[in-house]
Amino acid sequence: MNREEKLTRIYEAALRVFARYGYRxxxxEDIADELGMTKGNLYLYVKDKRDLYEKAVSHGLLQWQGMVARSIEKIDDVCEQFLALCRKGYTYLSRDVSLRSVLINDPSIFPLSSREDQFAEINRASMDLLRSVLARGIREGRFREVDVDHLTELLYSIYVMFIIKTYVKSEGKSTQKMFEQGLDIVLQGLLKK
Amino acid sequence: MNREEKLTRIYEAALRVFARYGYRxxxxEDIADELGMTKGNLYLYVKDKRDLYEKAVSHGLLQWQGMVARSIEKIDDVCEQFLALCRKGYTYLSRDVSLRSVLINDPSIFPLSSREDQFAEINRASMDLLRSVLARGIREGRFREVDVDHLTELLYSIYVMFIIKTYVKSEGKSTQKMFEQGLDIVLQGLLKK
DNA sequence: GAAAAAATGAACATAATGTTCACTTCATCA
DNA sequence: TGATGAAGTGAACATTATGTTCATTTTTTC
Structure with missing residues (x-):
């Protein structure tokens, strides 16, 4: 197992343990135990506890992002692609138990303003994915010619709000309905008549 | 609210918090927060953290015991009473979420040997309840004339084993079947032909 | 079997937490 | 109302727990 694989293993173990107990x-040593190593050894791979936390969360967020990106890359119709992007992104956390728990314990992971975003780079990449789909829709003449950057920011904010409502405040069922309704409206609003 | 009621409130809050996070x-301060008081004030009611834990667990165990005792006191038929005693005792933890969690985190609450039993007094009282039912069955000529003390100890050990199997190791469904089977055999074994 | 890489565990500094207590606030009753 | 005791507070202190480092040992590689 090379260093990179070992880091992956460490981040995944750390995320599980942080999910179980919360950061504080x-x-x-709990994480070292989960990995079957000593904490001294663990420190050969990470700078400090905070760093380990941030790397573990980042890793989790990147898994999420990667899964969504892969699942839409081969979709031909840009409308279907947009719908899949939103739905896959939105439902992902229902499967990733650890990341969901960590998010519940630490809602600051999803920033209210991008100013105070610890994971700005990852969020930016997610927004880029969204932006590229919107741009494609416009380029192909399917979507109206709106301001892509502003729309990306708007839709991403709505998307984050839905995730918080659903998984952090767990207003489950009714929020999911709202999500589908909102998605329908947005897509209709986007489409050229 | 007098001192005793306040102590009850404290023990119940403490049990909830200990259940959530485990003793260590x-x-x-978490418990004081749960109670909406300062830890300084909490210390006017308990000696130290360990004491609070033990009192909280004791209180939980006594609730259990009291519930079972009340639920069998008015049963006329001693066989029915015996069955109810076993069943009520066995199923109680499925409802008491906090006590169950605490037990899972700290299985030493249920002792392997009565030598190392932190809650010996409570367990003794529970055994007394069992013993009194067995004695009554014999007195009324329904149960065979076995040695009550030894049988009490034996049945109590089996009972504890079932509780651990069911709630600590959560070998749920099949263990419940085993319990009903065992209960049937024991009752048949007890009855005079 | 020498050199490099990985891992250990004890040592240390610091932060977190348990515990105490002088002081403040609140309740009771003359 | 204001004296008196009970209840509660929060800062201070002692101790423990925990994060972090590093000299040493073990394992791997060639």
Missing amino acids: RTRV | RTRV
């Missing part, structure tokens, strides 16, 4: 209540 | 990871 997990000790570095 | 709960801070005295």
Whole structure:
């Protein structure tokens, strides 16, 4: 196992433990135990506890992002692609138990303003994916010629709001309905008549 | 609210918090927060953290015991009473979420040997209840004339084993079947032909 | 079997937490 | 109302727990 694989293993173990106990209540040693190593050894791979947390969360967010990106890359119709992007992104957390728990314990992971975003780079990449789909729709003459950057920001904010409502505040069922309704409206609003 | 009621409130809050985080990871301040008081004030009611834990668990165990005792006291038929005692005792933890979690985190609450039993007094009282039902069955000529003390100890051990299997190791469904089977055999074994 | 890489565990500094207590606030009753 | 005791507070302190480092040992590589 090379260093990169080992780091992956470390981040995934760390995320599980942080999910179980929350940041403050997990000790570095808990994570070392989960990995079957000593904390001294763990420190050969990470700078400090905070760093480990951020890397573990980042890793989790990147998994999410990668899964969504892969699942839409081969979709020909740009409307279908847009719908898939939104739906896959939105439902992902229902499967990733650890990341969901961590998010519940630490809602600051999803920033209210991008100014205070610890994971700005990852969020930016997610927005880029969204932007590229919107741009494609316009380029292909399917979507109206709106301001892509502003729309990306708007839709991303709505998307984040839905995720928080659904998984952090767990207003489950009715929010999911709202999501589908909102998605329908947005797509209709986007389409050229 | 008098002192005793306040102590009850404290023990119940403490049990909830200990259930949530486990003994080591709960801070005295977490419990004070749950109660809406300062930890300084909490210390006017308990000696120290360990004491609070033991009192909280004791209180939980006594609730259990009291519930079972009340639910069988008015049963006329001693066989029915015996069955109810076993069943009520066995199923109680499926409802008491906090006590169950605490037990899962700290299985030493249920002792392997009565030598190392932190809650010996409570367990003794529970055994007394069982013993009194067995004695009544014999007195009324329904049960065979076995040695009551030894049988009490034996049945109590089996009972504890079932509780651990069911709630700590959560070997749920099949264990419940085993319990009903075992209960049937024991009752048949007890009855005079 | 020498050199490099990985891992250990003890040591240390610091932060977190348990515990105490002088002081403040609140309730009771003359 | 204001004296008196009970209840509660929050800062201070002692101790423990935990994060972090590093000299040493073990394992791997060639």
